[in-house]
Amino acid sequence: MMRGSTICAVLVAVLTAGVLLWPGADAVSGKKTLLFTVWGMPFEDRLFLDRYARGFEAVRPDVRVNYQRYADDIIMKYNAWHARRKGADVMRLRITEYHGMAARGMLERLELTDAELDEIPQHLRDLIVVDGPQGRGVYAIPQDNAQYGLFYNKRIFREYNQRHPGAAITEPSADWTWDDLRAAAKALTQRDESGEVQVRGIDFAVWSWPFMTLLVQAGGELWAPDGLTCRINSPAGVEALEFLRALAREDGSFIPQLSGYLSGTGPDVLFARGRTAMFLDGSWRIADFDRNAPDLEYAVVPLPRGPQRLGAKAAVVSGCVLWGISAHAGHPDEAREMIRWLTATPRALEYWDTLRVAPPANLSAMNSPAFRQTAGILKDPSDLSRGYEVAPMPASNFQDRAAWLLHGVTPDPRTGRPPAFVPVGEYQSELEEEISRMLNEYLNERSTIDAGTALGRAKANIDAIIRRNRGAAD
DSSP: OHHHHHHHHHHHHHHHHHHHOOOOOTTTTTTTEEEEEEEEGGGGGGHHHIIIIIHHHHTTTTEEEEEEETTTHHHHHHHHHHHHHOSSSSEEHHHHHHHHHHTTTTTTTTTTOHHHHHOOOHHHHHHHHHOOOOOOOEEEEEEOOBBBBEEEHHHHHHHHHHGGGOOOOOOOOOOOOOHHHHHHHHOOEEOOOTTTTEEEEEEEOOOOHHHHHHHHTTTSSOOTTTTTSSOOHHHHHHHHHHHIIIIIIISSSOOOSSSSSSTTTTTHHHTTTTTTEEEEEEEGGGGHHHHHHOOOOOEEEOOOBGGGGTTOOEEEBBOEEEEETTTTOSSSHHHHHHOOOOOSHHHHHHHHHHHHHSOBBBBBHHGGGGGGGGGOOOOOTOOOOOEEEOOBBOOGGGHHTTTTTHHHHHOOTTTTOOSEEOOOTTHHHHHHHHHHHHHHHTTSSSOOHHHHHHHHHHHHHHOOOOOHHHHHHH
C-alpha cells in the first residue's frame, strides 16, 4: 500500500508539473493559463510576479499567469523547449539572443502600431526589425536599455580643486573628450611617498564594453553590414587599444585588474570606498552604490566623446532586454495582449520604480515626471528598519543619478542619431569573449604585443569560428 501510494503521489506530482509548465486551461478554474518566464533574483518577484503577473490577471480575469523565474541560463531552456515544439507564452530575452532566435523560428511575429514603435528609442527600433520565418518584422519588444556611463567621485574633484585653485578640473560632462578624461585621470591619481597609488584616476573592469565604446567613438565598427565580417582590426581599433594602454603605462592613472568582470575587490568596490576618482560602468551599478555606499558623493554623466581630432564622436554602448512570444505558445493572442500591456508606459515606469537597473525602453516613460524618482524595493515592507533590496532614488538625486540616461536616447544634433548603440550580431557573444581575451593579454604589464597584432589575432580567431560554424551548418 505504501509503495502504491508513493507511485500515485509521484504521478500526481508529474501531472501537476505538466499542468504548470504546459497548460491549455486551468483544470479547476477553466481559465487560459499563460506561461510567463523571466530570470533574476528572488526580490525581483516583487515586480515580475506581484505587479506584472498578478496585474495582468486583474486586467484579464479569464487568464491565469503561470510565473516562472529561472537562473541566468534561461536561453538553454528556450532552445531545449523549442526543439520539443514547446515554449513560453511570454518570455524575457536579451538583445544578443534575439536575432538568432528570430532567425531560427523561435519567436512569434508581432504587429506594432506606429504609435507603439514611436515610443521605442530610435537605436532600438532599428534593431528589432529582422528577418524571420514569418517575414521581415518585429519579433520582440524592448523592455529596457542599460547604458554605460562615467561615474565620478565629487569629493575627490572638490578636494583637488581646493588644493589647486589655479589648475581646477571641471567636473565631467557630455562635452568631455578622450583628452579631457585622460588629463583629469592623470591629475587626480594620488600616490603616497613610496609612489604607491592610493587613489586611482580612473578604473573599470576589463571586458568588452570599454573597448567597443572607444572603437565606435573613434569611428570604427564591429561588423560589416553582412554581420559575418569582423572589422575591429582597423585604425579605430588601434586608437582604442593604444588609448587604454596609455592610461596604464604612460600616465599610471589606470591599473588594469585582469581577473574578469565581477570581483569582490574589483573596480566597483574601490570606487565605493572612495579610492577612485572616475569609474566606467553601467546603469545597473547605481542602485547598488546607493544601497551599499550611502555616504559616497558621486554622480554619473554620459561617456566622453571620441578624440577631438577625429570629430569627437558621441557613442554610448548599451544593452537591452526584450519581451517575446514563443512560436509554440499555447495562447498567442493573449500573449500579444500581455506584451503590449507590459511595455506600455505605466508598466515601463513600474520597472524603473522598482529595479532601477536600466531605463525603460519607452520614451514617454523616460520623459515623464515619474522617471525622476523611484520607490525601490524594501526587504520587508512590514519592518522598515531592515532597509532596501533596491535603494530608492529621491527626486533630489535625479540630476546626479539618472539625468545622464536621457543623453543616450536623444538624437545628437551633429548626426541626427542617438549616441546609444547596442552591439549585436550572429557571433557577437564569441566576439565579446575574444575582445576580453585580447584586452587581458594586451593590457598585461609584461605584454609586448602591439595593438595591430593584437587586433589581427582577435579578428583571425573570430573568422575561424565563423568559417567552422558555417561549414558545419552546410
